[in-house]
Amino acid sequence: MSTNILEVKDLQKVYPNGTHALRGVSFDVVKGEFLVIIGLSGSGKSTLLRCINRLHDPSSGSVKFNEEEVTTIKGSDLRQVRSKIGMIFQHFNLIPRKTVLTNVLTGTLSKTSVTKSIFGIYSEEDRAKALSLIELVGLSGKENHRADNLSGGQQQRVAIARALMQNPKMLLADEPVASLDPATSHSVMQYLKKVNEELGVTILCNLHFLSLVRQYATRVIALKGGELIYEGSPKEIDEEWFRTIYGEEAVEVTID
């Protein structure tokens, strides 16, 4: 059995408006990695993550998750695969006006029948699990607060709990700390690290700050204009690579 949880081959994405966002991207992800994707704005990072769980349909190429081809599946098969891949977003994307607990419970939707979920009927087990995940992300006592009244960092932690509720094998994180302040960024990254190391969840994460990349990534890939131009360890990103990835005039900004 292969240790690759994800194999991406020659992935292309052309949006209906003609934008060629991915131009033949190939890479593998080993189980348990914390893989960070870097690249300029518009280089195709978000597109790449969304092609993996099919929020966007790739134009061509192949994505294998646990050796199962996901670019061609549909309906309940697709939902089955999605349920094993958690996702968190830059803007958290919680359900407004709903409590923290309800938000975390939406992580079980794929395993709950449509009618039950509409009437808010979840099993005791699921509720207990949701509460323990809320505790895990340090939000005990907040389970009945409205999610949209929490601070940005707290909302992102709710989103992590929601993703963990899926029992994911892999987590996609699209710039999870881009709208947070430095201190909060670190705390959220710490939680992701914990999820990665203690729960063994493989993580694919888009990041902007190289200081965060060096601190958390086990491996880095870089995109530029929809092509993969770098793959290696975070320590190997030197001045020269930095210029190639971000352009001649770029200066590194740090976050600590």
Place this chain on the structure above:
Amino acid sequence: MSTIKETTLPKHLQYKETGFKKSSNVIQALSIDILLWGYTSLVTYKVIYQKLIMNMRHADFTWSQPLAALGVGAIISLILFMTKFSIGRASKGLYEIDENETYMKQPFMFLGYFIIILTFVVGLQVSQVSMREFLSEAGLTGARRIFTALFQPNFAIIEPALFAAVETIYMAFIATAISLPFAFLLGFFAARNLMSNSPLTFAIYNLVRFYLNISRSIEPLVWAIIFSVWVGIGPFAGMLALCLHSISSLAKLYSEQIENISDGPIEAMTATGAHPIQVIWFGVVPQIVLPYLSFTIYRWDINVRMATIIGLVGGGGIGTMLMQYQGLAKWNEVGLLVIVIAIIVWIMDYSSSKIRASIK
């Protein structure tokens, strides 16, 4: 390596000056002129000349008149097209006008001002505005009689009046309530962002939009007349008319609300592997309930007013009662009904705006 973005402008933004485009512009400009001058000639002849100057009682109408007017218009247009007096040329951008000059003082505006004044004069004539009648002795006595009666409402009929008013309010409420589920469903089908993914759903979207636009453009009053022939005069006919109109109006408002929601929660729910119905229930519905509630309450408010009007053509409730007393020229009773209607409308208006403000 550099980011290559294929940017193509949408068709209508691509600017190509072709001979065809230019000549079609000239034709359009000329058509505008001919229509405007044709209109000017026709109403000048029919209203200013025949009615006001010759004071004809029954000026007969033949179809040759508008045709002749168009002919006259065409001649005038052709002559003026060469000068600075052509509105058509101006509106098609075929004049070179200094950016700093205002349009107001350009020669071509002359016809524009003339048409506005002409239309005003013709309007007065057509709506038979007559100060003489407004202030005539007999007219004023009649008005005085009605007004005194209106200000002495007959409270003897307060009980049936209130019952009729309650009937109207309930009719409006039931019409709103029945419309709700239909509008709720149609709203999703009429939301562009949910329906533009596949050709099939987009076709459904267009069909639903078409239906909504057509049915909304027919007044509830007209529906009420149709239904009163169908199911007989009474509250049921009125309610059906209100329902039909409410469904279309609400569905339109609902769908616009859906088009404005943020994609984030939808993406998040899809990513959990949720069923499409669950995606809508958790990703869309929480974002729209409050605006929906607000629209619906407002709709009930509108429906109470409409139900009153529909009552005038036999849709039941207080409107029908008003029509009956008015037909019998019982002005004291009419006075009471007018007061009751005013109070209901005021209460509905006040409470609906209060409720809507509190659920913002």
